[in-house]
Amino acid sequence: MYHKEKSIQIKNSASALYNNLSVLRIAPRRLTHFTVVHANMVNMVSASWDGLNYTHRQLQSKEPNVATSTSLIMQMYESDGSIMVYWHALDTPETPTAQAVFARGIAAVYENYICVGVSSGAILVFDVPSKGSNITLSEVLEEHKESITDMASECSGSQECIANLVTADDGGNLCVWKSGEEFQLLNKIPGFDMSCSSVKLWKGTAVAGYGTGQIRLYEAVTGILHAEINAHARWIYSVDIAPFSGLLLSAAEDSLVRVWHMTITPETNSVEVAHLHNECVTDTQICGARFCDGDGYAFAVTGYDLSEIIRYIQS
Amino acid sequence: MSMRTLPLVFINLGGEMLYILDQRLRAHNTSEDNSEKGVWSENDRKRVMNDIVGTMFSKAFMDELLKPQQLYSHRTMKTVLTRLAHASIMRLNPASMDRLYELMVMAFKNQVFLCLRPKDLLLISYNHMDTIREFVKDTPMAVNQVDETHRKIIEAYSSLSEGELQLLRQTLLTFFQDMHVRVSLFLKDQIQNPNGRFALTTSGPVPHGTDVPGLIRIFDCRGREVRRREFPSGGSYTSSIREGSFELHGNRVIRLGMNMYTVDHPEETHTSRAPSVKADGSPNPLAKEELNLLARLMGSMKTENKPKDESGFRINLFNTDKEEAEAGASASAEESLYGVINIQAMQDEQAASELARIAGQFEEEEEEKPEKPSNNKGEELLAMMDDL
Numbered sequence: 001m002y003h004k005e006k007s008i009q010i011k012n013s014a015s016a017l018y019n020n021l022s023v024l025r026i027a028p029r030r031l032t033h034f035t036v037v038h039a040n041m042v043n044m045v046s047a048s049w050d051g052l053n054y055t056h057r058q059l060q061s062k063e064p065n066v067a068t069s070t071s072l073i074m075q076m077y078e079s080d081g082s083i084m085v086y087w088h089a090l091d092t093p094e095t096p097t098a099q100a101v102f103a104r105g106i107a108a109v110y111e112n113y114i115c116v117g118v119s120s121g122a123i124l125v126f127d128v129p130s131k132g133s134n135i136t137l138s139e140v141l142e143e144h145k146e147s148i149t150d151m152a153s154e155c156s157g158s159q160e161c162i163a164n165l166v167t168a169d170d171g172g173n174l175c176v177w178k179s180g181e182e183f184q185l186l187n188k189i190p191g192f193d194m195s196c197s198s199v200k201l202w203k204g205t206a207v208a209g210y211g212t213g214q215i216r217l218y219e220a221v222t223g224i225l226h227a228e229i230n231a232h233a234r235w236i237y238s239v240d241i242a243p244f245s246g247l248l249l250s251a252a253e254d255s256l257v258r259v260w261h262m263t264i265t266p267e268t269n270s271v272e273v274a275h276l277h278n279e280c281v282t283d284t285q286i287c288g289a290r291f292c293d294g295d296g297y298a299f300a301v302t303g304y305d306l307s308e309i310i311r312y313i314q315s
Numbered sequence: 316m317s318m319r320t321l322p323l324v325f326i327n328l329g330g331e332m333l334y335i336l337d338q339r340l341r342a343h344n345t346s347e348d349n350s351e352k353g354v355w356s357e358n359d360r361k362r363v364m365n366d367i368v369g370t371m372f373s374k375a376f377m378d379e380l381l382k383p384q385q386l387y388s389h390r391t392m393k394t395v396l397t398r399l400a401h402a403s404i405m406r407l408n409p410a411s412m413d414r415l416y417e418l419m420v421m422a423f424k425n426q427v428f429l430c431l432r433p434k435d436l437l438l439i440s441y442n443h444m445d446t447i448r449e450f451v452k453d454t455p456m457a458v459n460q461v462d463e464t465h466r467k468i469i470e471a472y473s474s475l476s477e478g479e480l481q482l483l484r485q486t487l488l489t490f491f492q493d494m495h496v497r498v499s500l501f502l503k504d505q506i507q508n509p510n511g512r513f514a515l516t517t518s519g520p521v522p523h524g525t526d527v528p529g530l531i532r533i534f535d536c537r538g539r540e541v542r543r544r545e546f547p548s549g550g551s552y553t554s555s556i557r558e559g560s561f562e563l564h565g566n567r568v569i570r571l572g573m574n575m576y577t578v579d580h581p582e583e584t585h586t587s588r589a590p591s592v593k594a595d596g597s598p599n600p601l602a603k604e605e606l607n608l609l610a611r612l613m614g615s616m617k618t619e620n621k622p623k624d625e626s627g628f629r630i631n632l633f634n635t636d637k638e639e640a641e642a643g644a645s646a647s648a649e650e651s652l653y654g655v656i657n658i659q660a661m662q663d664e665q666a667a668s669e670l671a672r673i674a675g676q677f678e679e680e681e682e683e684k685p686e687k688p689s690n691n692k693g694e695e696l697l698a699m700m701d702d703l
Contacts, residue, residue, distance in 0.1 A: 013492055015485075100316055100318045149478070169478075212525045225538065226533065231528055233528050233552050234431070254515075255517060305495075
C-alpha cells in the first residue's frame with residue numbers, strides 16, 4: 001500500500017519525546033516544512049516538492065534566565081523560522097519542587113487561538129490576531145491535575161462540530177472544550193491511570209493513543225467509547241489523522257507504524273475501524289509520525305537517535 | 316524534563332562500573348594460593364569494592380543526589396564517577412576511565428532502551444543494588460548502607476506514575492543520545508548491530524499491563540461489544556510475564572541490570588568507537604549550576620585521611636611510565652582501534668609497603684607481603700597485554 005521514499009537528513013537526531021514531528025504543507029510555495037526536536041533545539045527542514053531543494057534551520061531556546069526565577073517555556077516564530085515573534089515564561093515556584101516545569105502539547109484552535117499545555121496541567125490560551133504580532137495570553141485553563149501530554153483541535157474543517165479542542169494528560173484523562181473568549185469545558189473523559197501520549201479530534205471523535213499501546217476512539221462530547229484497538233506492543237508516541245480520507249496513523253516504541261481507516265458517521269453514531277498497513281522501522285523506537293497531506297497520500301516518521309526523516313508514499 | 320534522574324543514574328552507572336571492576340580484579344587473581352607477586356588478592360578486591368560502595372551509598376552523597384535537580388553533562392558524571400572509583404586504593408588513568416565510562420553508559424543505555432515499560436527502570440536499578448549487596452555481603456556496614464539507600468529509593472520513586480517514569484526515561488534517553496560505542500560483548504550476543512545501534516525485536520512478551528496487539532473491538536452506545544476483528548501485528552508477541560518485586564528483597568524477574576560479565580572473558584569489555592562520533596561542542600549555559608552540583612557531590616563524599624602523596628595502585632595500560640606517555644601521544648590513532656580497559660596493578664616498592672600498612676590496619680589474615688617486582692612480573696604483564 002505504501003513504499004519507502006527517499007529520506008530527508010536532519011542535522012541532529014530526534015529526541016525521545018511524544019509527537020516529535022510536525023509537518024506543514026505550504027501549497028502556494030510548493031514546499032513542506034518538517035520540524036523535529038533534539039534536546040532543547042528545533043531542527044527545521046524545508047523540502048521543495050520537486051525533491052531538489054532542502055534548506056535547514058535550527059531554532060535554539062533562549063537561555064533561561066536563572067537569576068529571575070522564570071522558566072522559559074514557549075517561543076513563537078514565523079512559519080519558516082525566520083523571526084521570533086513572541087515568547088512566554090512562567091514563574092517558577094519559590095521553593096524548587098521535584099516537579100520540573102516544561103511545556104508540552106500545542107494546538108491551533110478556531111478561531112484565532114493557540115493553546116499550549118504545561119507540566120502542571122494548566123493550559124495557556126493565547127489570542128493571536130490575524131494581523132500584527134500583538135499576541136496576548138487570553139486565559140489559563142486549569143482542569144487537568146497531571147502534566148499535559150498532547151492536545152488537538154478539530155481537523156475535519158467542519159464548523160458544525162460543537163467541540164473543537166481535546167486535551168490529554170499523563171493520567172490518560174481527556175478534556176473536551178469549545179473555544180471562545182472563555183473556553184467552555186464540554187466533557188471530561190477519565191483515564192485509567194495510563195498516560196495518553198497522543199490525541200486527535202476528527203468529526204467529533206477523539207482518537208487517543210496510550211502508553212499501554214492501545215488506541216481508543218471516543219465520541220468527544222458524550223464520552224461514549226466507540227472502538228478500542230490493541231494496536232501496539234509498546235508505548236504509543238504519535239497518532240495522526242488525514243482528515244479528507246479518514247486514514248489514521250499510529251506509531252510506537254515497538255518500531256511499528258500502522259495505517260488504519262476510520263469511517264465515522266455522526267448522524268447514526270456509528271464508527272468503523274479497519275487495519276490497512278504496517279511498516280517496521282527496524283531497531284527504532286519511533287517518536288513522531290505524521291501524514292504529509294490531507295488525503296494521507298504520504299506520511300513521514302522520526303525515531304529516537306535517528307538523524308533522518310523517513311518518508312512513505314502510497315504505491 | 317525530569318528532576319529525579321540523578322539517583323538512578325549513579326546507582327546504575329555505578330553498578331555497571333562495579334561489575335566491570337569486579338571482573339577485572341578477579342581476572343588477575345590467577346594464582347590459587349595468592350603467592351603471586353603483585354596480583355590482586357581476594358581481600359584487595361573486597362577492599363576496593365567496600366571502599367567504592369561505602370562512598371557511593373553514603374548518606375551524605377545519596378541525600379545530595381535525591382534532591383530534585385537536572386541531569387548535567389557527561390563531563391560532570393565522569394568526574395564524579397572517577398572520584399568514586401578513586402575512593403579505593405585503585406587508580407585509573409584517564410584513558411582507562413574514558414573507556415570505562417563509555418562501557419558503563421552503553422550498558423545502561425541498552426537497559427533503558429530495552430526495558431519494556433518505564434516502571435522497569437526501578438527493577439533494573441534494584442538488580443544493580445542486589446548485586447552490589449552481594450559484592451559487599453561480608454561487610455555489614457556496607458550492606459546497611461545499600462539497604463538504607465534502597466529504602467530511600469523505594470520511598471522516592473514508588474509514588475511516581477507511569478507517565479512521570481516515562482519522562483524520567485526520556486530524560487535518560489536524551490542524555491545517552493548519539494552515543495553508539497560498540498561493545499564486544501553486545502556485538503557477540505547480537506544485542507548491538509555493527510553500526511552501534513541496539514537491536515529491537517518485534518517478538519517476545521508484551522509489558523505488564525499491555526495486551527498482545529492484533530484486536531479491534533467496536534462498541535455500541537451502551538458499551539456492549541458489537542464486533543471484533545483481528546489484524547496482523549507484524550510481530551510475534553506473547554502475553555506478559557509475571558511482574559517483578561519492587562520490595563527491598565525479591566525476584567526482579569527481568570534480567571536487565573544483572574551482571575553479564577564473566578571472569579574468564581575480559582575481552583568482552585573491549586569497546587570501539589563508531590566512525591562518526593560527534594563531541595558535544597555546544598557551550599553549556601548551565602555551566603555554573605553544573606559546577607555547583609559537582610562541588611556539592613564531591614564535598615559530600617567521605618574522604619579518607621590519606622596523605623596527599625600516598626600512592627595507591629596505579630593503573631596503567633603499559634609497563635613503564637615512558638610507554639604510558641608515548642601512548643598518550645598516539646591516543647587519537649588508538650581510538651579507531653579497540654579500546655581496552657585494563658586495570659593492572661603496577662607495584663613498586665612504595666606501593667608494596669603501603670599495602671602492608673593498610674593490611675595491618677585491617678587485622679585480617681596476613682597474606683604474603685608483595686615484594687619488589689621481578690623481571691618475570693614484567694614479562695607476565697606483557698603476556699597479558701598480548702592476549703587482549
